[in-house]
Amino acid sequence: MSKTATLKKPAFEFPKAYIGPLLISGILLAAHLSFGILDSYWKLATAIGVSFLTEAVLYYLMFGKTRNMASAYVSGISAGILVRSPMVWPFALCAMISIASKYVLRYKGRHIWNPTNFGVVMIILLASDSAAVLSIQWGSNMWAMLVIWLVGLVTLWKIKRFHITFVYIISFLIFGWFRSLYTGDAFLAEIAPMTGPMYQLFVLFMMTDPKTTLSTRNGRMLVAFLIALVEFFFRLNEAVYAPFYALFIVGPIALIVEDWWRNGFSFKTTEKEKRDEFPSPKAGFFRNAAR
Amino acid sequence: MNKHYATRIGIIIFFIGLLLVPAGLRQIEAFRSAEVFEDMEQAIERYGFYLEDVTQVSGVNFIHQRPTLDPQLNHILPQISSVGASVAVADFNKNGLHDFYLTNSRFGAPNALYVNQGEGRFTDMAAELGVAGVNTEKTGVSMGSVWGDFNNNGYEDLLIYRWGYLALFENNQGEGFTDVTLASGLKDAGWMNANTAVWLDYNGNGYLDLFVGGYFHEDVNFWNLENTMIMPDSYEYATNGGRNYLFENQGDGTFKDVSEQLGLLETRRWTLAAAAGDLNGSGYPDLVLANDYGVDELFLNQNGTGFRNAGESAGMGFVPKSGMSVAFADVLNQGNLAIYVTNISEAGVLMQGNNLWVPSRRSTGDRLRFRNLAGNMGVEIGEWGYGGQFIDFNNNGFADLYVANGYVSDEPDTDYWYDYAKVVGGNRNVIMDARNWPAMQGRTFSGYQNNKIWMNDGAGRFREVAAAVGGLLNLDSRSVAYADLYGNGALDLIVANQNGPVKVYKNHVNPAHNWVAFSLEGVISNKSAIGAQITLFWDESRHVKTIHAGDAFSSQSQRPLHFGIGLSEDIIRAEIRWPSGIIQTIDAPEINRLHRITEPSES
Numbered sequence: 001m002s003k004t005a006t007l008k009k010p011a012f013e014f015p016k017a018y019i020g021p022l023l024i025s026g027i028l029l030a031a032h033l034s035f036g037i038l039d040s041y042w043k044l045a046t047a048i049g050v051s052f053l054t055e056a057v058l059y060y061l062m063f064g065k066t067r068n069m070a071s072a073y074v075s076g077i078s079a080g081i082l083v084r085s086p087m088v089w090p091f092a093l094c095a096m097i098s099i100a101s102k103y104v105l106r107y108k109g110r111h112i113w114n115p116t117n118f119g120v121v122m123i124i125l126l127a128s129d130s131a132a133v134l135s136i137q138w139g140s141n142m143w144a145m146l147v148i149w150l151v152g153l154v155t156l157w158k159i160k161r162f163h164i165t166f167v168y169i170i171s172f173l174i175f176g177w178f179r180s181l182y183t184g185d186a187f188l189a190e191i192a193p194m195t196g197p198m199y200q201l202f203v204l205f206m207m208t209d210p211k212t213t214l215s216t217r218n219g220r221m222l223v224a225f226l227i228a229l230v231e232f233f234f235r236l237n238e239a240v241y242a243p244f245y246a247l248f249i250v251g252p253i254a255l256i257v258e259d260w261w262r263n264g265f266s267f268k269t270t271e272k273e274k275r276d277e278f279p280s281p282k283a284g285f286f287r288n289a290a291r
Numbered sequence: 292m293n294k295h296y297a298t299r300i301g302i303i304i305f306f307i308g309l310l311l312v313p314a315g316l317r318q319i320e321a322f323r324s325a326e327v328f329e330d331m332e333q334a335i336e337r338y339g340f341y342l343e344d345v346t347q348v349s350g351v352n353f354i355h356q357r358p359t360l361d362p363q364l365n366h367i368l369p370q371i372s373s374v375g376a377s378v379a380v381a382d383f384n385k386n387g388l389h390d391f392y393l394t395n396s397r398f399g400a401p402n403a404l405y406v407n408q409g410e411g412r413f414t415d416m417a418a419e420l421g422v423a424g425v426n427t428e429k430t431g432v433s434m435g436s437v438w439g440d441f442n443n444n445g446y447e448d449l450l451i452y453r454w455g456y457l458a459l460f461e462n463n464q465g466e467g468f469t470d471v472t473l474a475s476g477l478k479d480a481g482w483m484n485a486n487t488a489v490w491l492d493y494n495g496n497g498y499l500d501l502f503v504g505g506y507f508h509e510d511v512n513f514w515n516l517e518n519t520m521i522m523p524d525s526y527e528y529a530t531n532g533g534r535n536y537l538f539e540n541q542g543d544g545t546f547k548d549v550s551e552q553l554g555l556l557e558t559r560r561w562t563l564a565a566a567a568g569d570l571n572g573s574g575y576p577d578l579v580l581a582n583d584y585g586v587d588e589l590f591l592n593q594n595g596t597g598f599r600n601a602g603e604s605a606g607m608g609f610v611p612k613s614g615m616s617v618a619f620a621d622v623l624n625q626g627n628l629a630i631y632v633t634n635i636s637e638a639g640v641l642m643q644g645n646n647l648w649v650p651s652r653r654s655t656g657d658r659l660r661f662r663n664l665a666g667n668m669g670v671e672i673g674e675w676g677y678g679g680q681f682i683d684f685n686n687n688g689f690a691d692l693y694v695a696n697g698y699v700s701d702e703p704d705t706d707y708w709y710d711y712a713k714v715v716g717g718n719r720n721v722i723m724d725a726r727n728w729p730a731m732q733g734r735t736f737s738g739y740q741n742n743k744i745w746m747n748d749g750a751g752r753f754r755e756v757a758a759a760v761g762g763l764l765n766l767d768s769r770s771v772a773y774a775d776l777y778g779n780g781a782l783d784l785i786v787a788n789q790n791g792p793v794k795v796y797k798n799h800v801n802p803a804h805n806w807v808a809f810s811l812e813g814v815i816s817n818k819s820a821i822g823a824q825i826t827l828f829w830d831e832s833r834h835v836k837t838i839h840a841g842d843a844f845s846s847q848s849q850r851p852l853h854f855g856i857g858l859s860e861d862i863i864r865a866e867i868r869w870p871s872g873i874i875q876t877i878d879a880p881e882i883n884r885l886h887r888i889t890e891p892s893e894s
Contacts (some may be wrong), residue, residue: 040610061298063521086636086644086671089312096310105305127313128639130672142718185710185729191718192727200717238709 016072016159017158023155024077024205027148031197034144037081043091044080050074051095058103071115074205078116081121082134082201090131094119108259110267112252114212116205121248124241133241134198145195152204161208165262168203169194169223179235203241212251214258222256323754329537334760335801338746339685339770342761342784342796346592349795350413351405356397357790358432358454361516369699370707371513371593372396374434374486374506375454377845381438381447381615384465387772389849391785392417392449393793398426402433402451404671411777411797421468422449431482436847439490439499441475442544443818447850450679452485452503453512476545477538479502483509484533486573490840491567491576492817493553494595498540499817499840502578503535509532509624519726523561524719527611529584532561541781553597554601561587566617568780569824570628571656574872576822581614582631585637587646597722605659606651612643613867616844620681620690621835622649622747626826628835632717633844635677637737640708644671645679645694669753670694670745673777675737678771678844683762686855687803688832689747691773695768695786695844699731700738736889739765774849780806780883783854787845795846806880807862810851811838814890816870819850823870827854828863851885 016222031037032112038044055072059065087225098119103109105118156162176190183190193199207213207224214220227246260267297547331341346352349820355376366369375396380389395402401423402794407414413657419422426432431453438447446462457477460468469864484507490499496728502634507513508531511521523529535555536547550556560582567576582588590598602608612634619628624868627650634643647670648661665671673679674696681690699707709727714722744762746752757763766788777797784796806828811820819840836852856862862882869873869890880886 043544057304078689085642086666089316093309093312097306100302100309104303122310124639126310128316130313130642132637132640132642139762142720145718183729186727188715188717188721189710189727189729192714192721195718196716238706240709279810 013203017068017160019155020205021070021073021077022083023152024074024201026151027200028077028081030144030148037197043083043085043088044077046088047077047083047091047095048073050092051079051099054096054099055120056060058100062103066172070135071211075115075119078201078205079119082120084134085131087130089129090123093127094123097122106207107252107256110211110255111273112212112255114206114209114247114251117244117247117251121241121244122246133244136291145200148197148200152200156204156208160211164208164213164220164224165203167224168228170225171225172231173280175228175232175235179232182236201242202247206210206247212255214254215262217260219254220257223250226250226254297540299373301421313462331429331761337801338756339687339801339804340760340781341799341828342684343412343511343799344745344761344790344794345411345793345797346627347610347874349413349720349760351536351793353393353395353403353405353415353793353794354401355393355788355790355793355843356395356400358396358513359400360513363516363519364513366732367725367728369701369731370736371725372766373576373699373789374769374845375432376789376791376793377433378772378787379438379449379841379847380434380772380774380785380849382450382612382850383438383447383462385446386465389526389776391772391774392436392438393575393787394451394845395430396454398428398432400488401424402426407776414797415749418500419423419467421470421754425451425453425458427470429467430458434486435488437488437490437841437847438850439501439840440818441490441499441501441540443498443813445818447819450488450490450501452488454484454507455482456480457483457485458487458504464873471544474544476547479594480536480538480548481509483536483612484511484513486563486690487565487845489565489578490819490821491578492822493567493576493592494536495537495575495816495870495872496540496542496595497813497815497817497871498542500540500817501536501538501546501564502567503536503538504565505535506563506583507533520671520723522723522725522728523584524723524816526715526722529561530559531582532559532582534559535562535580544718554600554692555590555598555802557600558588562843563614564616564844566619566630566839567822568619568628568837568839569822570619571659573656574868574870576870579619579630579632581617583613583615584611585614586611586632587614587617587632587648589659595631601659602687602842603684606661606663606741607646607648615677617680618679618812618843619837619839620692622647622681622690623633623750623751624689624832624834626833626835627654628837631665631670631679631681631692633673633679635675635737636672637675637708642672645673645676648669659694661764668751673743674740678786678846680771680846681772681844682773683786683855684744684746684782684798686780686800686806687749687857688829688834688855688859689749690834691747692743692745692753693762693771693784694743694745695771696742696775697740697765697767698737699735700765701731701735702733702768703735703739705734706732711736738767741765742768742771762796764794766794770846772843772848773845775808775853777849778885779807786832804855804857805859806855807865807880807882808851808853808885809865809867809880810885810887811867812887813869813871814892815873816890820869820890824868825852825854826857826866826868828866829859829861830863832856832859844870856882 098115231246487504564581578590630648647665654660744757770787773892781798781800
């Protein structure tokens with residue numbers, strides 16, 4: 001009898017695609033039940049609903065088929081949490097821009113901005129008189145904050161994304177210390193944002209999005225450091241939403257540079273990339289429409 | 292063209308369209324509010340009124356001075372000492388003319404009592420009358436005041452609330468004032484950091500009781516800090532504010548603190564404003580509190596035996612904002628009171644929006660329900676709001692809205708928001724300690740903001756017209772009160788500004804617009820008739836108003852209730868519901884005059 005043991009496949013394995021949606025829903029639920037953080041269910045539902053609709057329509061137009069809505073759900077719920085406005089339309093607009101950016105701003109067949117990051121930055125830049133972004137505490141309970149961080153970090157560990165967050169947090173703390181020396185403000189004041197929900201969402205979800213991060217571990221760690229570095233300069237210039245701007249700038253550049261590096265310092269598009277960039281019309285909306 | 296490329300182009304156009312949406316909405320808004328008139332007559336013709344700044348000619352030269360505090364707070368002094376400018380109107384000497392009291396907030400700086408000399412001239416007689424020197428190291432500094440006849444002798448007495456001790460001045464028949472704080476028992480309440488007070492007869496016994504709202508914790512003495520852990524423990528869910536007080540008038544000139552037994556000590560919010568009014572038709576005044584760093588609160592009066600916190604069940608107690616002011620008005624002329632609460636809206640940083648809580652269709656006396664219709668009605672986006680006061684500026688029968696804006700105006704083109712946002716995003720252990728707050732260093736913080744004048748179109752929408760009607764003002768305005776200062780049937784305006792000059796505006800109203808006013812005197816009810824409601828019926832319209840003693844932000848407006856009726860020349864009737872429960876009907880009251888009504892002994 002062989003002594004070699006084979007690992008038994010678990011009876012149920014949670015699909016990785018749903019870990020993100022589940023985690024962000026859990027955080028939102030806990031925060032809302034504890035503090036009532038949602039301005040209204042209607043605004044959240046609008047963001048998610050519009051996100052679903054935009055994703056469904058644009059994907060069908062582009063590829064002629066339906067798709068899994070996990071990504072659209074995360075974008076929608078993120079818009080619902082991050083956008084703060086007394087009006088409903090900024091929630092819908094942020095969700096729509098986020099999703100639409102995936103279909104318009106593409107490089108070699110893939111989108112290069114984290115959709116929510118793009119949507120939020122556009123709202124900040126274009127609609128600042130009607131909307132702002134979450135920048136305050138959900139509550140004053142230290143334990144609630146620690147639990148969110150703990151659950152988030154363990155989840156990132158499980159899906160092998162922890163290193164991104166770890167490097168970013170360490171870099172943020174170091175740059176916070178330098179800022180404190182430069183500005184003369186208390187070190188605690190400089191790192192205070194890290195204890196707030198905006199950073200929790202930014203660090204746990206936005207930065208670690210598999211679709212818009214590099215393919216190598218070292219590359220991802222370097223990018224996390226660069227985001228913290230760029231954020232450092234934005235903060236010195238008193239940009240309230242510095243981390244969003246930093247990711248907005250560093251993220252796409254990093255992806256393009258990585259592609260250039262992997263292609264032997266060439267920007268040339270391969271045949272496969274061309275196909276991905278411009279999928280065959282036969283696969284698109286018009287093929288189905290013609291049936 | 293390849294159909295696929297056409298699809299892509301279509302998606303790109305759609306995407307660009309999305310990015311242009313905000314700019315498009317801005318253009319529409321700019322087009323709507325582009326109207327500015329070059330002269331008063333044009334503005335009156337278009338909007339029915341025009342505000343003329345008459346501060347200088349009226350002899351009012353008061354300049355509010357903010358307090359200096361413990362040196363440990365010097366680095367953020369402007370934001371801590373950002374309140375204290377207030378105005379309270381009363382005819383304290385019963386000569387038929389409205390006078391007003393202004394507070395100052397620096398040690399040694401006198402408060403002012405501007406006595407109306409007629410024809411728009413005022414003289415400060417606070418020192419002669421004994422109510423000027425009330426800002427001292429021993430007593431604290433003034434934050435506001437409210438007039439109310441607590442002893443029912445027919446003359447309005449003066450309550451001053453402070454970052455310090457309360458002060459109650461008994462009115463000596465309009466000839467002077469006597470400090471009766473000690474004898475009244477109010478000194479026993481101890482040191483507090485109060486920013487609001489209202490008189491109300493909560494139990495309907497004919498004597499005025501006193502509600503006082505605390506902002507900073509009462510343990511904090513700003514001139515002798517024990518430590519610097521004085522700031523809110525959360526920006527939207529703070530639980531470490533000052534306590535609130537309800538002092539019951541014992542009818543013998545003394546007051547008793549009954550806050551706890553009446554259920555008003557359940558929360559520790561940072562109360563900045565309060566207003567009392569009967570919102571559910573019970574005949575007893577309810578309390579609405581605007582809390583900074585938290586939700587609005589509604590305390591329903593349980594027939595004079597206590598208060599029930601009904602904010603959540605009424606739909607008001609969910610979204611935490613930065614409540615600064617509470618005012619009531621029948622904004623839709625339906626006989627129901629809506630509640631306006633100002634908050635903070637700062638482009639790109641914090642967009643809370645103001646609240647206009649309007650009773651929903653499902654709302655009943657047993658179960659109040661409100662919907663926030665500020666957005667639908669166009670009065671949502673102010674700026675850093677303080678006093679929000681309903682005033683029928685043009686006597687057209689609809690409640691218009693004046694909103695004071697602006698926090699700290701310091702060096703132009705500087706901004707403290709980044710540092711502020713940095714800290715308020717932090718955990719309680721960080722933000723509670725004032726030492727962690729970055730130094731302001733003379734920077735402006737939501738300063739130089741224009742006040743808003745929103746005109747009610749009578750169809751459920753308000754329109755901003757400040758620039759068109761002479762009402763542009765970009766000082767750090769706090770308290771807003773109205774009074775018919777000239778006795779001509781137009782509601783004039785007094786705006787108290789933090790660390791700046793008070794402003795007095797004469798209101799020029801379209802003379803074709805008619806009005807009526809009622810000055811009530813209680814007999815069974817409290818003498819000031821505070822809490823009385825009048826519903827006026829004319830043409831197809833009706834409008835309800837309540838007599839308040841303190842509302843909006845640190846404000847008190849004229850005691851008589853004033854109704855515009857537009858071009859109508861007849862009033863059907865006025866129904867008065869006295870605090871005693873007596874209902875009095877006055878048929879077809881004459882228009883364009885003030886009616887003096889004394890409470891009858893029975894309906």
